[in-house]
Amino acid sequence: MTAETRPEELGVSGLGEVDEPVFSGLAERHRRELHVHCYRMLGSFEDAEDTVQETFLRAWRRRETFEGRSTFRAWLYRIATNACLDLLAKCRPEPATGGEVLWLQPYPDRLLDELAAGDADEPETVAVARETIELAYLVAVQHLAPRPRAVLILRDVLGWRAKDVAELLGDSVNSVNSALQRARAGMREHLPAERQDWTGGEQDAATRELVRRFTDASVAKDIDGLAAMLRDDVRFSMPPTPGLTIGRDMVVNNWVEDGFADLGRMRCVHTSVNRQPALAFYLWQEQQGAYLPLTLDVLRITGGAIAEITTFHDDQFPRLGLPERLPADAE
Template identity: 55%
Template sequence: MSGIGADTSRSEQSTVVDAVRVGDELAFTDLSERYRRELQVHCYRMLGSFDDSEDLVQETFLRAWRRRESFQGRSTFRAWLYRIATNACLDFLERHQRHARQPFAPVGGGLAGVDRLPLPQVEVPWLQPYPDRLLEPVAPSEVQPDAAVVAKETIELAFLAAIQHLPPKQRAVLIMRDVLGWSANDTAALLDGTVAAVNSALQRARATLKLHLPERRIEWSSSTDPSEEERAVLQRYVEATERADMVGLAALLREDARFTMPPKPTWFEGRSAIIASWAPAMVGPGAWPGWRHVLTRANRQPAAACYVRGPGESAYRALGLDVLRIEGGVVAEITTFQPQVFPAFGLPLTL
């Protein structure tokens, strides 16, 4: 670290040390709050849950104030907070054992009364989306060393789901080393381990990650901005849904597209199965007569909040948040979340 960044860090460390010495909680809290958003993203990666990440950041700040005497200015204040946040997450994961589960795919595309076949992949039922609007205050400029904090390829849902399959400490090592770009020495210090242990954990984590990431993962763009192609596909997806145009929707889906609905264990693999699962709600006697959407973004991916109007109703009620993964101009994956996530996105529950 050099130049203005180094001067700012030294000044901040001095301010923190002074605040600790005189017991100035207000000054200490003000300095801590500067890192709230990026610490929440860090906790979100560790836990896969937006709600839990909010709680763990608050826990981090409480622990930091209680242990303020341990900050001696030998590391940056930011690194010290990351250490506390990481350990808070590890403690949480130890208390709340989480296991990815075996999903089931309906045979014939139905949602009920069908046989189910177990598939080799596993699902992460606690996974929640992260609103892009909360990522913006976190994102540094491209010339800053921590630009990877919110890089698209390390915040997308597929990556978040994949790293949840790692044991907690391997997950922490992978995030610190490959996402945040910390050195092996700094990561070892954060986890009270050795460099050899960190390198070994990282090697195992990378090998496991390859088994759970989509095959085309390396082709994804690292841009944080939506592409024209993504915007166009999302708009066509919304228009086709609101017209109940099943042919149009089918044309937008890749042949091997995937549709999941966490925390439900059911998933659908392939264009035909997905269209068959949607059909009862869009065409026929039991279909919703009215559909509306509000465009948004989650995890650096295009998303649409879906609202439906029942027979004789005037208001549209929240149905779910569809987060799309788009590759080559078609939809490769749709993850639909329940309306409970709407408030985090600033979305109303009725229109």
């Protein structure tokens, strides 16, 4: 069965006649793409997981309302979008402000890869999927009000028609088009001006070399070396800790004041999240006799320099499939 499965293909007249195991099997085929959709809407991996579960629960309870006018996949997207809007209305009635998103969480590339195969023959689709999962995009979209955010994602990321979006939101096509214009303007305001210069996609040799140098300088606590790799207007944040720092001097001064140079022995494991290079740092703990998780640095690289560093706490390591510890002889 495909994403376009219709009830009659199952030998029934409607989903109301389908038992729970069959229904769950149909829904599970779309779990990853629905999770990514909810993640774009919410900016939080954990909230997206909860919302997908709520989506499946609502879909099962309302299965008799599926009339077959759209695909089962599109029907699930409608339910998921409304579940996201409900969560936002309850927990985050106001969008993010000030250029940072305190609830932001990383999304491991190994899970995004589950979606890649189906779009391999559509380069434009692949490019949109990559650009709209990067952290800078996630931060920008979280600054939009919930409904314009939903319109933008449904229209520009998923490619829905304005008529279908209007039906989902219970609004007019004119209102949807107006909301889309406002959302696009808001994104231009919050996205980096040099977005067209992002590395994106597969990392080239120069990017890999810069990541290696950044890793070596970090492990050596070489602040001057690190500073030399930063853009003048570099941005640094550490969600959920409040505070967005902009500018090389400010960022470096914060590192000095926070005692970065006095940290003990460190090791690093390379990974990737949100289609960006990420560095998982481990700090030597004598009592444990091992290197234990410290922080995850996610880098945005532009024009051969580091334009943004988003640092996450060690509680993100398990989700990313990173080791719980590194042995004493780790290199």
